[in-house]
Amino acid sequence: MKKIVALLMASAMAASLAACGGSAQSSEATSTAPAESTAAESTATDGKKYEGVELTMWSMWSAGEVQANAIQAAADAFEAETGAHVNIEWKGRDVNTLISAALESGEKLDIFEDDYNRIGHAYAPYTYDLTEMADAVGYDDFSYACFNDQSKEWAGYLNSIVEQPQIGGIFYNKDVFDACGITDAPKTWDEFLTVCQTLKDNGYEPLALDGAYATIWSAIWARTPLPSWARTVAGLTMKLLLRLRRKSLIS
16 A cells, blocks of 8 residues: 555545555555555556556545646546546545545545645544655655644644645735725835725725635634734634625625
8 A cells, every 4th residue: 555655646636535444453454455566466467557446536626627637637647657547535624524434434535635734633643644655756855844743743744645735925006006096005004004004995895715715714813823903804814804705895
């Protein structure tokens, strides 16, 4: 299993994923031997080292999404090169409500995607130490050390591969700024509040948030230690979002 997952990493299936089993020791004992046997047999026939091997992956994406298409393409390329088939089950955003029960019941689940915070904490007992595999493919050369270090701090070892680090920011419409007589982007918190008030006085909603991500960001704010000013921004954004929804401006 470890060698198979290492190949997955090398073939760009580096998602926010973890390789797992009932436990690290028992799963390795039962799955590594068949993989090695299959590898030896297939190499002798068509040169594909893992012909006949099947892996089950639970994805946090829904079929047809851009990221889902990228993962499927990587899985197809991996199979063409090695012979191993990755059976991807597209669980969507509800994956975090399904994984825990699946792991506890011992359901066949080789790889899964989820928030790396949960993988580093709640799911750590079910995951492998990926350090050796990461070293084999030079993972440090193309990954983010801050995420790797955090994974090691939480789980005690590298137990996940980060796929989508996120950086938040605020974008503004220059035409609207011009229409409201705002000449410069705010540089301080007080200036930011002044700009928001000016926009509001001129009939514009100063802030908006995509409704698809409202629950995600509210969850992040809820579990992340933030300074008081940041929590003020969070609260203001959520209130504005609710106002926009009530006005049917965001579905």
